[in-house]
Amino acid sequence: MDFAYxxxxxxxxxxEGISAQGVxxxxxxxxxxxxxxxxxxEERYTERVYTIREGETLELTCLVRGHPRPQIRWTKTAxxxxxxxxxxxxxxxxxxxTRIQRHQGGRYYCKADNGLSTPAIKSIRVDVYYLDxxxxxxxxxxxxxxxxxxxxxxxxxxxxxxxxxxxxxxxxRGREMLSQGSDKGVEIYEPFFxxxxxxxxxxxxxxxxxxxxxxxxxxVRNVCNIPDKMVSFKLSNATASPxxxxxxxxxxxxxxxxxxxxxxxxxxGDPPPTLTWIKAIGSLPETSVLNGGTLTxxxxxxxxxxxxxxxxxxxxxxxxxxxxxITVRGFYFWHKVKMNPAINTGDLKPAIDPxxxxxxxxxxxxxxxxxxxxxxxxxxxxxTRVLTFEWKLGNKILLTGRFExxxxxxxxxxxxxxxxxxxxxxxxxxxxxxxxxxFLVTGKAYSPEFYxxxxxxxxxxxxxxxxxxxxxxxxxxxxxDHILAYRLGIRQTGQQRWWEQEMSMNTMIQTGxxxxxxxxELLKPEAYEVRLTPITQxxxxxxxxxxxxxxxxxxxxxxxxxxNCAFENDKICxxxxxxxxNFDWTRQSASTRNPKYTPNTGPSADRSGSxxxxxxxxxxxxxxxxxxxxxxxxxxxxxxxxxxYGSTNSAYCVSFYYNMYGKHIGTLKLFLRFKGSSIxxxxxxxxxxxxxxxxxxxxxxxxxxxxxxxIFEGIRGPGIEGDIAIDDITVTxxxxxxxxxxxxxxxxxxxxxxxxxxxxxxxxxxxxxxxHRR
Numbered sequence: 001m002d003f004a005y006x007x008x009x010x011x012x013x014x015x016e017g018i019s020a021q022g023v024x025x026x027x028x029x030x031x032x033x034x035x036x037x038x039x040x041x042e043e044r045y046t047e048r049v050y051t052i053r054e055g056e057t058l059e060l061t062c063l064v065r066g067h068p069r070p071q072i073r074w075t076k077t078a079x080x081x082x083x084x085x086x087x088x089x090x091x092x093x094x095x096x097x098t099r100i101q102r103h104q105g106g107r108y109y110c111k112a113d114n115g116l117s118t119p120a121i122k123s124i125r126v127d128v129y130y131l132d133x134x135x136x137x138x139x140x141x142x143x144x145x146x147x148x149x150x151x152x153x154x155x156x157x158x159x160x161x162x163x164x165x166x167x168x169x170x171x172x173r174g175r176e177m178l179s180q181g182s183d184k185g186v187e188i189y190e191p192f193f194x195x196x197x198x199x200x201x202x203x204x205x206x207x208x209x210x211x212x213x214x215x216x217x218x219x220v221r222n223v224c225n226i227p228d229k230m231v232s233f234k235l236s237n238a239t240a241s242p243x244x245x246x247x248x249x250x251x252x253x254x255x256x257x258x259x260x261x262x263x264x265x266x267x268x269g270d271p272p273p274t275l276t277w278i279k280a281i282g283s284l285p286e287t288s289v290l291n292g293g294t295l296t297x298x299x300x301x302x303x304x305x306x307x308x309x310x311x312x313x314x315x316x317x318x319x320x321x322x323x324x325x326i327t328v329r330g331f332y333f334w335h336k337v338k339m340n341p342a343i344n345t346g347d348l349k350p351a352i353d354p355x356x357x358x359x360x361x362x363x364x365x366x367x368x369x370x371x372x373x374x375x376x377x378x379x380x381x382x383x384t385r386v387l388t389f390e391w392k393l394g395n396k397i398l399l400t401g402r403f404e405x406x407x408x409x410x411x412x413x414x415x416x417x418x419x420x421x422x423x424x425x426x427x428x429x430x431x432x433x434x435x436x437x438x439f440l441v442t443g444k445a446y447s448p449e450f451y452x453x454x455x456x457x458x459x460x461x462x463x464x465x466x467x468x469x470x471x472x473x474x475x476x477x478x479x480x481d482h483i484l485a486y487r488l489g490i491r492q493t494g495q496q497r498w499w500e501q502e503m504s505m506n507t508m509i510q511t512g513x514x515x516x517x518x519x520x521e522l523l524k525p526e527a528y529e530v531r532l533t534p535i536t537q538x539x540x541x542x543x544x545x546x547x548x549x550x551x552x553x554x555x556x557x558x559x560x561x562x563x564n565c566a567f568e569n570d571k572i573c574x575x576x577x578x579x580x581x582n583f584d585w586t587r588q589s590a591s592t593r594n595p596k597y598t599p600n601t602g603p604s605a606d607r608s609g610s611x612x613x614x615x616x617x618x619x620x621x622x623x624x625x626x627x628x629x630x631x632x633x634x635x636x637x638x639x640x641x642x643x644x645y646g647s648t649n650s651a652y653c654v655s656f657y658y659n660m661y662g663k664h665i666g667t668l669k670l671f672l673r674f675k676g677s678s679i680x681x682x683x684x685x686x687x688x689x690x691x692x693x694x695x696x697x698x699x700x701x702x703x704x705x706x707x708x709x710x711i712f713e714g715i716r717g718p719g720i721e722g723d724i725a726i727d728d729i730t731v732t733x734x735x736x737x738x739x740x741x742x743x744x745x746x747x748x749x750x751x752x753x754x755x756x757x758x759x760x761x762x763x764x765x766x767x768x769x770x771x772h773r774r
């Protein structure tokens with residue numbers, strides 16, 4: 001009998017040790033993209049690249065796991081501080097930038113931190129594509145200029161544009177397309193130092209037919225649906241660069257408060273030039289008025305003095321420029337500090353400083369019948385010899401005194417009670433003033449921490465309603481009195497009224513203990529806000545709120561019919577990428593694969609032989625390394641009991657096709673994951689090495705005892721010719737036909753079931769021994 005008690009005690013200790021570990025976990029992070037991207041390179045080389053057109057909406061979502069819920073922060077490189085996004089997006093899961101600009105491109109980092117281990121960081125590079133309007137300027141070769149600007153002269157038409165990606169130029173004369181070699185009098189080239197940003201059309205020794213309309217067309221080949229842009233110029237014998245003159249002196253002296261008008265007129269140029277004014281340093285004053293070539297400055301002041309220039313431009317030759325300088329009288333004295341002669345410097349006293357103290361504010365949470373000590377420290381004060389202090393609780397004076405040699409004062413409160421809670425102020429004073437330390441002493445419980453990583457939190461209840469498994473832990477449960485209950489509030493998003501209920505806690509809550517409550521009768525497809533508030537003897541603690549959402553088909557139940565997946569739509573039948581692997585599986589068809597794909601590996605069609613059919617595969621080209629893993633998770637399958645005793649004992653057949661063609665093939669594994677109070681994974685099938693350029697069928701029997709999930713794990717081999725693909729996955733009730741059973745099946749369904757229930761052996765042994773004793 002003693003042995004039986006010892007074994008029972010040992011089992012209890014082991015189980016309690018397992019449950020006491022809690023659910024705290026360091027953060028993991030991945031970045032999902034949505035918004036209006038025009039192209040996404042999925043981990044093409046060393047990072048994910050997100051391409052978007054300028055002016056569209058960028059939306060990146062940072063998916064995090066870990067408990068407590070990690071805090072999220074978005075940061076950006078490849079841009080100055082002024083280029084960064086608005087602060088209201090920095091700490092949200094979803095980073096949203098409307099009307100994105102080119103300077104907002106760069107590498108974005110999502111950092112998740114919950115205080116456990118090191119923060120998790122993921123990055124994505126954002127390329128902003130754009131095409132500005134092209135600019136066409138005309139230049140004559142220097143040294144050939146004579147009285148008539150273009151009479152038998154060489155002319156250069158220069159077309160430039162800012163773009164991303166690089167632009168492609170084409171030239172037209174009238175309706176005639178021009179290319180290098182199409183006309184002996186035309187030469188087209190790029191200056192070697194411009195990196196494709198400029199294209200020059202050279203007209204050698206102008207001929208009569210060269211006087212025509214010229215068009216420069218800039219194209220980025222419709223990337224991101226950016227249309228081509230064109231600029232035109234009419235070249236004639238009258239074409240000339242601009243010339244101007246100022247109808248004001250070069251130096252203007254005015255009094256503060258005067259109004260000044262500066263007039264600029266054109267004296268030549270074809271086409272007619274446009275006029276504008278600029279200030280040599282800074283921008284034009286806000287009160288200035290520009291009307292054609294006339295600039296008016298109203299109520300001028302000393303800050304607006306300086307040089308102003310008139311510019312004329314018609315895209316022929318260089319712009320014309322004329323300048324004038326404005327001086328405001330008394331400029332120096334306007335910036336002098338006026339001294340008051342009535343001040344007697346002998347009356348000045350030595351400087352005195354009021355006390356500077358710490359902490360300025362501190363919150364202390366403590367349960368009743370416990371003790372606390374508060375310390376207020378002086379950082380700086382002058383003079384120090386007259387420092388006094390005074391401690392108060394509300395308006396009640398608790399302690400007073402004078403500083404001697406120490407630089408701090410303390411007060412201790414024993415046996416905290418409701419009357420002891422409140423704001424304690426310590427005022428430290430000298431003749432210059434006072435510094436105050438404030439302490440908020442409270443018995444409020446900390447807020448609960450919602451657990452966001454609950455496996456399958458949502459399930460179908462009935463046709464019109466669903467249920468949700470809500471889980472949380474309590475932050476610092478031992479800091480205050482034990483939690484007596486939680487007040488649960490719930491409301492539909494967008495509604496004002498909260499429905500509330502109290503849930504009693506019959507036992508002491510431990511650190512890291514996962515608490516579960518099922519929310520039922522939730523209407524499809526509504527989302528709900530959930531508010532949770534802990535209650536102690538002190539009263540209500542801090543609340544926390546989260547949103548729960550309904551998702552389509554969160555569970556697939558084999559009892560409702562056969563599960564089939566051929567990956568023919570982009571939702572891939574509810575399969576998801578594992579967040580803890582090295583890289584991802586990719587959906588692809590033979591007709592959509594990259595033209596630069598690695599030869600001699602991977603399937604040439606899907607399992608049915610169609611070039612348009614899709615399948616999932618792992619891309620093993622660089623930067624992938626040997627041994628790296630990609631894991632693909634199936635939807636969660638729920639096996640409902642078929643008898644009143646709650647046991648399923650149902651067999652299921654898992655069937656799929658695989659393609660493992662290439663001399664560097666690694667390994668494909670299939671795991672069965674059981675979802676319950678704990679999560680376990682069992683390897684049920686594995687295959688390694690080159691299996692030839694063919695699709696091979698595999699089927700495995702399983703006998704799950706509850707909710708389960710399938711995991712396909714592809715492991716990269718020693719080289720780039722190691723792509724592994726899967727297709728046509730089915731899960732059906734009943735055992736597989738024996739002819740379908742593969743020779744390399746590692747574990748049968750029965751074996752998996754035995755492994756899951758092996759922990760029952762010690763309990764069975766204990767019962768047998770007790771029965772034998774009797």
